[in-house]
Amino acid sequence: MKPNFFRTRIKFCGLTRAGDVRLASELGVDAVGFVFARQSTRRIEPEEARAMRTALAPFVDSVALFKDNTQEEVREIVRHVRPSILQFHGSEDDAFCRGFGVPYLKAIAMGGEARTTIPLRARFPGAAGFLFDSHAPGGEGGSGKTFDWSRIPQDTGKPWLLAGGLTPENVFDAVVATRPWGVDVSSGIELSPGIKDGDRMRSFVEEVRRADCHNL
Numbered sequence: 001m002k003p004n005f006f007r008t009r010i011k012f013c014g015l016t017r018a019g020d021v022r023l024a025s026e027l028g029v030d031a032v033g034f035v036f037a038r039q040s041t042r043r044i045e046p047e048e049a050r051a052m053r054t055a056l057a058p059f060v061d062s063v064a065l066f067k068d069n070t071q072e073e074v075r076e077i078v079r080h081v082r083p084s085i086l087q088f089h090g091s092e093d094d095a096f097c098r099g100f101g102v103p104y105l106k107a108i109a110m111g112g113e114a115r116t117t118i119p120l121r122a123r124f125p126g127a128a129g130f131l132f133d134s135h136a137p138g139g140e141g142g143s144g145k146t147f148d149w150s151r152i153p154q155d156t157g158k159p160w161l162l163a164g165g166l167t168p169e170n171v172f173d174a175v176v177a178t179r180p181w182g183v184d185v186s187s188g189i190e191l192s193p194g195i196k197d198g199d200r201m202r203s204f205v206e207e208v209r210r211a212d213c214h215n216l
């Protein structure tokens, strides 16, 4: 995938309040993520996600995030919340991820040792894209930690998002250095898990746009 010099997509993840969803929409963010991973401190109930979805402006995607949830759980959330994209952080394979009739992003654990040399596009042919995150395989996302960006595979053949430890302070450098299709942030715009900070949300978007101008 050629770098996109025009506009880096932005996803805010782990939202739990309708007000944060509204502000994200006003700031021109492309997608917001709702966490359904079982052990997460940002986990919300399907009813809450459904209510927050109504706070979204048109043309903003809603992403439902899972980590080794059961097929029944994912199905129930798809039915109830109607997310536009699914995001899988666990050991789910391509057949599982594409079994819900909704486009999906596969999160790739970049912490720990590299485990396989099989190209991502061969392992996940049905993925709409990838999200490179800092957790180790089996670990939780939303850690606020960065990883070594030089390890990002160059041959994904699909759009990919950079995640893990991005903040308003480092996202300019991250976008200039890696030229991702999109960036994803949770902890870096938070006051506490799930509670976003309006000023940090705004500065994050401003810094990504500044990097986009720099990359032209």
Ligand SMILES: O=C(O)c1ccccc1NCC(=O)[C@H](O)[C@H](O)COP(=O)(O)O
Pocket: 013, 014, 035, 037, 040, 041, 042, 043, 065, 066, 067, 089, 131, 133, 134, 139, 140, 141, 142, 143, 144, 145, 163, 164, 165, 166, 184, 185, 186, 187, 188
């Ligand atoms: O946010 C969680 O609690 C979580 C739990 C289990 C799997 C994934 C989880 N979050 C993923 C994300 O919020 C982001 O995609 C990504 O990890 C970036 O997080 P951060 O480093 O906090 O910016």
